[in-house]
Amino acid sequence: MMICRRGQLFAEAVFLLEDDMPKKHTTNPLLIARVGWSNGSQTVVLPPGCSFADSVREVFIRRDGQRLVLTPRPTDWSGFFDVGLKTSADFMAVRERLPIQERVV
Secondary structure, eight states, X not given: OEEOOTTOOOSOEEEOOGGGSOSSOOSSOOBOOEEEEETTEEEEEOOXXXXXXXXXXXXXXXXXXXXXXXXXXXSSSHHHHHHHHTXXXXXXXXXXXXXXXXXXX
């Protein structure tokens, strides 16, 4: 099953087994994704409003306990390099320098 708010596009889909589902009604309606098999591979059909962006062709799969977490796989490195822009000016300003190791050949 998949947690998704109706009408929103999520970058990450979280699939839960029935044991993880909330026992009482919540304010956010839960939508159900269909799970099936096609050509020997398991498939998940996402309901409308819970799909990945059209540009997403592959996803990373991470197991978190009994949950499966799908995250879009980036198509380029731009997001990786943007992280450097988000660090503070003093990032790594003070760091321990270890002595050069002497190696015997």
